[in-house]
Amino acid sequence: MQSATAHAHETLGHDSHGDHAHHHDVSFIRKYVFSTDHKVIAKQFMLASLFFLFVGGLFALLIRWQLAFPGEAIPLIGNILPDTWVSDGAVTANFYTQLLTLHGTVMIFYVIIPLAVGMFGNFCIPLMIGTDDMALPRLNMYSFWLVPPAGLIMLTGFFFDSGAAAAGWTGYPPLGPSSGAGQTTWLISLFLIGFSSIMGATNYMATILNKRAKGLEMFQMPLTIWALFITAILIVLGTPVLAAAISMQLADQYLHTSFFMPDNLLIGAPDNSLLTGSFVQKGNELLEHKQLLGGGGQPILWQHLFWFYSHPAVYIMILPGMGIVSDVLATFARKPLYGYKAMIFAIMAIGFLGFIVWGHHMFQSGMNPLLGTTFMLSTIVIAVPSAIKIFNWLGTIWRGNIRFTSANMNALAFIATFIIGGLSGVFMASAPVDIYIHDTYFIVAHIHYVLFGGALFAIFSGIYYWFPKMYGKMLNESLGRKHFYWSFIFFNLTFYPMHLLGVGGHMRRIYNPYIYEFLQQYQPLNQFITVAAIILGFSQFILIFNILWSLKYGKKAPRNPWQANSLEWAAPAHPGHGNFDTDIQVYRGPYEFSHPDRETDFYPQWEKPKDEPQGDEKAVPETKEHSQSA
Amino acid sequence: MSSGLSLAHEPVTKVAHGKLAMWIFLASEIMFFTGFFGAFIVLRNSNLELFSHSAAELTKGYALLNTFILIGSSLTMALSVLNLEKGNIGKFKLFLGLTILCGFGFIIVKTIEYTTKFSHHIFPWTNVFFSFYFLMTGFHAIHVIAGMIPMTFMFIKAFTKKGYNHPVKVETLGLYWHFVDLVWIFLFPVLYLIFPAH
Numbered sequence: 058m059q060s061a062t063a064h065a066h067e068t069l070g071h072d073s074h075g076d077h078a079h080h081h082d083v084s085f086i087r088k089y090v091f092s093t094d095h096k097v098i099a100k101q102f103m104l105a106s107l108f109f110l111f112v113g114g115l116f117a118l119l120i121r122w123q124l125a126f127p128g129e130a131i132p133l134i135g136n137i138l139p140d141t142w143v144s145d146g147a148v149t150a151n152f153y154t155q156l157l158t159l160h161g162t163v164m165i166f167y168v169i170i171p172l173a174v175g176m177f178g179n180f181c182i183p184l185m186i187g188t189d190d191m192a193l194p195r196l197n198m199y200s201f202w203l204v205p206p207a208g209l210i211m212l213t214g215f216f217f218d219s220g221a222a223a224a225g226w227t228g229y230p231p232l233g234p235s236s237g238a239g240q241t242t243w244l245i246s247l248f249l250i251g252f253s254s255i256m257g258a259t260n261y262m263a264t265i266l267n268k269r270a271k272g273l274e275m276f277q278m279p280l281t282i283w284a285l286f287i288t289a290i291l292i293v294l295g296t297p298v299l300a301a302a303i304s305m306q307l308a309d310q311y312l313h314t315s316f317f318m319p320d321n322l323l324i325g326a327p328d329n330s331l332l333t334g335s336f337v338q339k340g341n342e343l344l345e346h347k348q349l350l351g352g353g354g355q356p357i358l359w360q361h362l363f364w365f366y367s368h369p370a371v372y373i374m375i376l377p378g379m380g381i382v383s384d385v386l387a388t389f390a391r392k393p394l395y396g397y398k399a400m401i402f403a404i405m406a407i408g409f410l411g412f413i414v415w416g417h418h419m420f421q422s423g424m425n426p427l428l429g430t431t432f433m434l435s436t437i438v439i440a441v442p443s444a445i446k447i448f449n450w451l452g453t454i455w456r457g458n459i460r461f462t463s464a465n466m467n468a469l470a471f472i473a474t475f476i477i478g479g480l481s482g483v484f485m486a487s488a489p490v491d492i493y494i495h496d497t498y499f500i501v502a503h504i505h506y507v508l509f510g511g512a513l514f515a516i517f518s519g520i521y522y523w524f525p526k527m528y529g530k531m532l533n534e535s536l537g538r539k540h541f542y543w544s545f546i547f548f549n550l551t552f553y554p555m556h557l558l559g560v561g562g563h564m565r566r567i568y569n570p571y572i573y574e575f576l577q578q579y580q581p582l583n584q585f586i587t588v589a590a591i592i593l594g595f596s597q598f599i600l601i602f603n604i605l606w607s608l609k610y611g612k613k614a615p616r617n618p619w620q621a622n623s624l625e626w627a628a629p630a631h632p633g634h635g636n637f638d639t640d641i642q643v644y645r646g647p648y649e650f651s652h653p654d655r656e657t658d659f660y661p662q663w664e665k666p667k668d669e670p671q672g673d674e675k676a677v678p679e680t681k682e683h684s685q686s687a
Numbered sequence: 688m689s690s691g692l693s694l695a696h697e698p699v700t701k702v703a704h705g706k707l708a709m710w711i712f713l714a715s716e717i718m719f720f721t722g723f724f725g726a727f728i729v730l731r732n733s734n735l736e737l738f739s740h741s742a743a744e745l746t747k748g749y750a751l752l753n754t755f756i757l758i759g760s761s762l763t764m765a766l767s768v769l770n771l772e773k774g775n776i777g778k779f780k781l782f783l784g785l786t787i788l789c790g791f792g793f794i795i796v797k798t799i800e801y802t803t804k805f806s807h808h809i810f811p812w813t814n815v816f817f818s819f820y821f822l823m824t825g826f827h828a829i830h831v832i833a834g835m836i837p838m839t840f841m842f843i844k845a846f847t848k849k850g851y852n853h854p855v856k857v858e859t860l861g862l863y864w865h866f867v868d869l870v871w872i873f874l875f876p877v878l879y880l881i882f883p884a885h
Binding site: 187188189192193196255258259260262263264266267268269270271293294295296297298299300301302304305308312313314315316353354355358361362365635636637638639640641 | 692693694695696698699700702704705707708711712714715716718719720721722723725726729730733734811812814815818819821822826
């Protein structure tokens, strides 16, 4: 421990010499691959997740193509894909369900969570609490290096004869445990990424509790850190329950246990003509065992265990975004965050309520209706802390001196789309309404308004905001704006019409909706959505191009490009291992913007109060009346 | 400029990083086993008859023996931490060695128990009670083994020339070990003892 710290201090001196200054200290592998530096790990999370973002996006576009033009060959790639995936260049029904399953799983577990929690958690926590690294840097490295193998294990499913997981991203039994090897890779992959999440979250909590800079109280931390702290608690308490459920589903698959498989299940009955091939063979085995059994399992039990994790997981995905947006809005409105403590307590309330609402996913599962009512009430209560946050954000920007940077525009987009997603959430929280819209495109619209419109726009905002500190270069603002406008417009054109599809009765996971006469009228709308989705997907290349272009030709970033207050901006423009080149002492909270006694409109957390002598050119002239003796 | 930085100061909570992280991780572990216990409660209530018949077939003797072994190992673990803190290296090694022995003892008894079950044609797929029995005790046994690996590592290091002198690390491992013990304290009554008397 001591030697590691000493080493960090030693290398710190080289920062100003740029990227390659301490090659002689650390080998290439240790510096860029198996690094324990939280900033490198954050960049690794970003790289891996952006890769998976494009994988998941490609899946989405294939799904969209099928819904718009069922049976028609996919342009460009349709005729080069293997026969197990396509017939005559069009996606097969079997492949469609695999795409649907993996689009959901990849986007949730390999894009949003690693970006929101893995990337920002790693990058922001040590910098924003003013310390040199995580509490346990090596654990941090392990937590990243579980992600690529876990993701690849899941994708290998596509190359099995039986295909990838196709039971939906929820993996409900009996379909889940009775499917083939693809489902196994899905389960193992989720187990690994869950373990990675727990290791990361444990580390975040220990770091925030133990390594805050001198003088930094818990209630002086930026909202991003608070949000990540509560998120980490959700991960630590929620993820292991999913791990237990996954173990039980794996046992159902391979040990022929019956945790989730009901007694005398019809799957595998030899005369069941609906089922064919190896499925029946495997099913027969199951049935033989079932006949020996006295008792069976309950499919709904899986749903309870799964949603006990996966509902908090929704907040795991959105809370970091809420934190990022709070910081970005306050900085670019040049105003203190409205209701700082109320915002923190609202996050805590959302985190707590998030654990007692999972049943609202199961109104249609045959759960006791009385139980459904309690879940309905607790779910609707979540609207209260969410509304507190919305109004406080509006209060923050109200009459502010707003700077429309790309980071801020994405943050504003977050508020707009999150309101729509939040309100459609209240529809579904109400059991009677949910019975009608359950399993329709209304749900798809809602989840994308919350996770794409909410979480992903917040993540974009965070990338634009912290990129200068990550790479020492400014992102190109004009490209950033273009990326924002294209994303925002085509995001709404893609997902808003899905509400209409859903209310019209368009099923959520259907391969070819037009076998139903009443859905045929929606084909033009589906085609419109698909065109918008393709443009939305290709708009993301603007971001990638911007990142690559700015890395090479971008303007060199100053230390504090946004004139923000929190501690990460006290670090050098492109901090090396060890982060800071000065000691950090914290004097105030992170949102002291437009302080009436100051000439500049920001008052950094690390700046000494002016009655104490300081050799800084920014120090305001000595005056007597500044003291806060009111 | 790099000298004199004190960013890596004493832990704010006064609890070492590793130890704090272990407490947080144990909270996570509690939820892992809670998943199983919760599922057990649900399926037990829908299969009461089956659960009590099947539970009667478990061998309480093995479980009782293992309970004593694990509680004993928690004591020796605590004593080894105490002795390392006091600097009694000899006793530290003795008690750490005893803890490892207890771990082996537990695994051996467990293996005998499993083998007896298999010879009576009782397998994880026999019925849902035995599914729980094998999965829960299996995961517990994996936890015991996972604890013994770093313990053995420390034990071997203690005999090298450099010795092993990290009381906080041993204490942190001890926290984990006591947790594993505690899980067993719950598993024992839930699986072996709770069933209506016939």
